Amino acid sequence: MRLAQGGEIDRTRPLTFTLDGVEYTGFDGDTLASAMLANGIVQVAPSLYRQRPRGIFSAGVEEPNALVQVGAEPSLQATTVRLRAGLVARTLSGVGRLTPEPEQHRYDKRFTHTDILVIGAGPSGRMAARTAAAGGARVILVGAGLPELSDPSGNVESRGPLGGIGDELAATQLRVLTGATAFGYYDSNYVLVAHKQTLWHIRARRVILATGAHEQPIVFENNDRPGIMLAGAVRKYITQYAVLPGRNAVVCTTNDSAYATVAALVQAGARVTVVDSRPIPPDLAPKGVEVISGLVTNTEGRHRITAAAVTTGSTQDRRIECDLLAVSGGWQPAVHLFSQSRGSVRWNGQAFVPDASAQANRVVGAANGTFDTRAALIEAAEAAVEAAAAVGYPVAMPPLPAVQEREITPDNPVWLVPGDPANQFVDLQRDATVADVRRAVGAGMRSPEHVKRYTTIGTGADQGRTSNIPALGVIAEALGTTPGELGTTTFRAPSVPVSFALMAGRDRGKLHDPIRTTPIHSWHVTNGAEFENVGQWKRPWFYPKPGEDMETAVLRECRAARTGVGMQDASTLGKIEVVGPDAGEFLNRMYTNAFKKLAVGSARYGMMCKADGMVFDDGVTMRLADDRYYVTTTTGGAANVLDWFEEWSQTEWPELAVTFTSVTEQWSTIAVVGPRSRAVIGLVAPDLDVSNEAFPFMTFRETTLHNGIPARIARISFSGELAYEVNVSGWYGLAAWEAIHEEGRPYGITPYGTETMHVLRAEKGFPIVGQDTDGTVTPHDLGMSWIVSQRKDFVGKRSLRRPDTARPDRKHLVGLLPVDPGQLLPEGAQMVALDAPTTPPVPMEGHVTSSYRSAALERTFALALIRNGRNRIGETLRAPLGDRVIEAIVTEPVFYDKEGARRDG
Amino acid sequence: MLLISCPWCGEREETEFHYGGQAFVSYPADPESLTDEEWAQYVFFRDNPKGDFAERWVHSAGCRRWFNTVRNTVTSEFLS
Numbered sequence: 001m002r003l004a005q006g007g008e009i010d011r012t013r014p015l016t017f018t019l020d021g022v023e024y025t026g027f028d029g030d031t032l033a034s035a036m037l038a039n040g041i042v043q044v045a046p047s048l049y050r051q052r053p054r055g056i057f058s059a060g061v062e063e064p065n066a067l068v069q070v071g072a073e074p075s076l077q078a079t080t081v082r083l084r085a086g087l088v089a090r091t092l093s094g095v096g097r098l099t100p101e102p103e104q105h106r107y108d109k110r111f112t113h114t115d116i117l118v119i120g121a122g123p124s125g126r127m128a129a130r131t132a133a134a135g136g137a138r139v140i141l142v143g144a145g146l147p148e149l150s151d152p153s154g155n156v157e158s159r160g161p162l163g164g165i166g167d168e169l170a171a172t173q174l175r176v177l178t179g180a181t182a183f184g185y186y187d188s189n190y191v192l193v194a195h196k197q198t199l200w201h202i203r204a205r206r207v208i209l210a211t212g213a214h215e216q217p218i219v220f221e222n223n224d225r226p227g228i229m230l231a232g233a234v235r236k237y238i239t240q241y242a243v244l245p246g247r248n249a250v251v252c253t254t255n256d257s258a259y260a261t262v263a264a265l266v267q268a269g270a271r272v273t274v275v276d277s278r279p280i281p282p283d284l285a286p287k288g289v290e291v292i293s294g295l296v297t298n299t300e301g302r303h304r305i306t307a308a309a310v311t312t313g314s315t316q317d318r319r320i321e322c323d324l325l326a327v328s329g330g331w332q333p334a335v336h337l338f339s340q341s342r343g344s345v346r347w348n349g350q351a352f353v354p355d356a357s358a359q360a361n362r363v364v365g366a367a368n369g370t371f372d373t374r375a376a377l378i379e380a381a382e383a384a385v386e387a388a389a390a391v392g393y394p395v396a397m398p399p400l401p402a403v404q405e406r407e408i409t410p411d412n413p414v415w416l417v418p419g420d421p422a423n424q425f426v427d428l429q430r431d432a433t434v435a436d437v438r439r440a441v442g443a444g445m446r447s448p449e450h451v452k453r454y455t456t457i458g459t460g461a462d463q464g465r466t467s468n469i470p471a472l473g474v475i476a477e478a479l480g481t482t483p484g485e486l487g488t489t490t491f492r493a494p495s496v497p498v499s500f501a502l503m504a505g506r507d508r509g510k511l512h513d514p515i516r517t518t519p520i521h522s523w524h525v526t527n528g529a530e531f532e533n534v535g536q537w538k539r540p541w542f543y544p545k546p547g548e549d550m551e552t553a554v555l556r557e558c559r560a561a562r563t564g565v566g567m568q569d570a571s572t573l574g575k576i577e578v579v580g581p582d583a584g585e586f587l588n589r590m591y592t593n594a595f596k597k598l599a600v601g602s603a604r605y606g607m608m609c610k611a612d613g614m615v616f617d618d619g620v621t622m623r624l625a626d627d628r629y630y631v632t633t634t635t636g637g638a639a640n641v642l643d644w645f646e647e648w649s650q651t652e653w654p655e656l657a658v659t660f661t662s663v664t665e666q667w668s669t670i671a672v673v674g675p676r677s678r679a680v681i682g683l684v685a686p687d688l689d690v691s692n693e694a695f696p697f698m699t700f701r702e703t704t705l706h707n708g709i710p711a712r713i714a715r716i717s718f719s720g721e722l723a724y725e726v727n728v729s730g731w732y733g734l735a736a737w738e739a740i741h742e743e744g745r746p747y748g749i750t751p752y753g754t755e756t757m758h759v760l761r762a763e764k765g766f767p768i769v770g771q772d773t774d775g776t777v778t779p780h781d782l783g784m785s786w787i788v789s790q791r792k793d794f795v796g797k798r799s800l801r802r803p804d805t806a807r808p809d810r811k812h813l814v815g816l817l818p819v820d821p822g823q824l825l826p827e828g829a830q831m832v833a834l835d836a837p838t839t840p841p842v843p844m845e846g847h848v849t850s851s852y853r854s855a856a857l858e859r860t861f862a863l864a865l866i867r868n869g870r871n872r873i874g875e876t877l878r879a880p881l882g883d884r885v886i887e888a889i890v891t892e893p894v895f896y897d898k899e900g901a902r903r904d905g
Numbered sequence: 906m907l908l909i910s911c912p913w914c915g916e917r918e919e920t921e922f923h924y925g926g927q928a929f930v931s932y933p934a935d936p937e938s939l940t941d942e943e944w945a946q947y948v949f950f951r952d953n954p955k956g957d958f959a960e961r962w963v964h965s966a967g968c969r970r971w972f973n974t975v976r977n978t979v980t981s982e983f984l985s
């Protein structure tokens with residue numbers, strides 16, 4: 001029921017909203033929950049597992065019951081959703097469902113540094129921020145409150161007044177983020193703040209935590225009925241939203257704080273009975289309010305509470321009719337962020353309070369267990385003075401407002417009132433009861449972490465704000481200990497639910513990851529290439545002609561490269577210039593084979609291992625000059641190889657004079673492959689003598705193309721065919737490609753993609769690092785002992801004679817020919833022996849690493865890493881594939897042109 | 906996220922760095938003269954103390970320089 005007067009709502013701005021298909025009206029300044037209560041709705045969707053009626057329980061982020069879906073966004077707490085015109089909400093039973101629709105709003109991120117960050121805009125936080133800013137320090141105050149998800153443009157920061165911070169601060173460096181929530185506290189005072197649709201990353205030199213406290217419930221039988229609410233929430237609904245949640249109230253408390261609720265209820269016209277756990281309740285209730293020393297033990301009512309059973313400790317048990325039961329079991333400081341910052345907490349007999357800081361921060365006010373207003377303000381001011389001095393902008397202690405001191409009657413904490421444990425709810429959102437906790441303890445759980453996982457208590461969207469302490473109380477009782485002895489469960493970020501859209505910000509779709517394309521990319525697009533992602537690169541995969549599927553296109557491309565001429569954009573190969581008088585010596589130490597004596601003008605294929613002797617990368621290196629090498633790496637390994645070179649150069653061999661420069665983007669590389677490639681190169685590079693004698697395999701020549709482009713052409717082959725690699729400046733990549741394509745036209749030159757490249761190299765048994773190797777494969781395993789120098793040391797060499805690495809029956813790279821030449825082995829398929837059992841355990845012999853259809857072989861074939869494979873040539877193995885089995889014969893890994901007769905054309 | 910002080914650039918975000926493991930584990934002068942056990946110690950074994958640890962970092966998204974530092978593995982506080 002809405003009160004006629006009061007509250008901080010704007011009664012001149014009524015807002016219409018829809019809940020579960022029914023239209024209602026609230027006011028600007030309402031939350032969805034306060035507007036529901038104003039319309040007499042306390043009941044929400046039934047509980048998750050037991051389908052019990054539930055109601056609005058709180059007025060903030062601790063809400064366990066009132067989950068709603070607003071538009072497309074599920075699992076929001078009605079208590080934190082700000083009402084807006086046209087809002088459409090649906091109540092949810094415990095879980096929501098993400099919509100498959102793309103997010104329409106724009107989210108963004110901001111990164112900032114500040115001297116002092118104050119989290120929490122209650123009296124303590126405001127005092128701390130105002131004090132700290134007075135000396136000129138940069139201060140950010142994060143005002144906990146409504147996330148204001150409704151404001152689509154809301155990436156605004158406010159310098160305006162925030163309840164007491166006024167114009168006198170206009171000249172300071174104070175920034176106020178209203179409607180913002182700090183939810184993650186990481187190393188070196190790095191704090192994440194959700195501020196409307198902006199995710200703030202704030203790095204602070206000092207942090208002051210004024211995060212307040214959460215009121216705790218009391219666990220009694222049937223403590224989950226609609227109409228049972230936290231006492232502080234009832235007060236907030238009355239004072240902030242001018243909503244009276246019930247006319248006939250019972251207030252059950254263990255402490256003084258609920259008497260403010262009693263006063264508010266009475267003033268709003270409600271009838272109130274107080275049940276106080278303390279033997280002699282304080283004289284704090286207004287005249288005429290009955291105060292009983294006792295506890296609520298049970299409730300009645302179906303869709304709403306109708307009566308509370310009260311034990312008084314004497315014979316006079318009572319039954320009090322009511323439509324509202326306000327409960328206060330004491331206050332737990334909100335230590336989530338402090339705990340995330342690795343601060344320790346200690347049990348003070350009633351709650352966990354901050355103990356020792358692990359970072360440059362301080363906790364003040366209720367968050368520090370300081371509930372007296374004047375003491376909290378002093379604490380906040382002192383923390384601000386200390387922080388301001390620490391960051392170099394000292395201030396004096398401010399004058400403190402006069403706050404009436406009063407006598408406090410100590411709390412009499414109660415977590416559990418005797419009753420039927422199956423209907424005593426510890427976690428309302430997870431529907432977990434005292435019986436569940438006792439079952440967990442009975443099953444042997446001792447640690448709260450284990451009980452939490454066994455019962456799921458504290459794992460809901462409310463992060464156990466109203467369930468952790470009661471659960472600890474119940475566990476402690478069952479184990480005959482105290483919550484302090486048990487300790488809390490770990491607090492983790494995010495401390496409040498945060499949408500994926502906010503975390504993602506603009507890192508979505510095209511902005512999710514950089515896309516790298518070669519200078520020739522536009523040609524590939526124009527000519528209908530299908531693309532493959534290789535790391536961040538977009539590489540042409542194959543070029544289907546109209547009506548062709550992938551298989552047909554690849555067979556055509558392979559045939560062209562083996563019988564005519566093909567061309568491929570190989571610009572994505574990693575390229576590193578290694579320069580200096582010791583460049584040769586350095587490469588000698590890195591590669592398994594030698595580069596120091598490589599002649600200028602020549603090229604050599606090389607392989608690198610990690611210290612454990614496992615293959616790490618490979619590629620061809622050219623010697624451009626005595627002190628200059630041009631190293632190529634795998635497309636995916638380029639950055640890693642550069643890092644690897646830098647690491648060894650800087651940390652192990654700083655005495656070697658050598659530098660490394662990535663030139664991947666500076667060069668375009670075009671492979672021209674096939675028996676007719678010599679003719680094409682001869683036309684494109686008319687100054688070049690392309691005869692085999694003048695330009696032999698594994699050499700390169702500097703020349704100028706007929707269109708004036710300077711080029712470095714190498715005779716390198718990754719297919720076994722006569723082949724050239726034309727390297728030109730990236731600026732000329734497209735022009736060089738078009739020139740080669742034009743000159744090749746009479747020969748039917750065929751552009752091909754990565755798939756054809758893979759097939760051609762596999763037919764020759766050339767492994768691809770990262771596909772046919774996986775970090776457990778040595779050069780010997782690949783059958784490439786010829787590349788391992790016996791004369792010099794290199795990184796990883798010593799590992800190759802470790803007993804396990806030198807084992808003769810390791811997994812070897814071999815070929816597999818399916819018995820049925822039409823059947824294609826799936827890559828990754830496990831191979832087993834012919835006589836292997838069909839039920840587990842089935843010994844695995846190895847797996848397929850590459851598998852293709854070959855135009856040249858007119859059949860399927862594969863490469864595989866097979867245990868002791870080189871000694872099993874001719875053996876038939878099986879690939880069990882669920883619904884079918886493919887049999888294949890182990891072969892040598894070279895399938896095509898074993899003699900190497902095609903290399904020179 | 907840690908704030909890490911690069912000796913060349915000053916304090917930078919942790920995401921600009923890569924971790925390089927234990928410091929002062931030198932590549933053996935003559936690997937071939939080592940026993941299998943000695944070589945395995947170099948390749949596979951590193952200390953993993955709870956507390957102060959001399960370790961290597963590289964400012965890979967900055968100056969790309971390697972440096973040694975001492976970090977407390979419990980608090981992640983850099984001591985040098």
Ligand SMILES: [Zn+2]
Nearest residue numbers: 911914964968
């Ligand atoms: Zn640096």
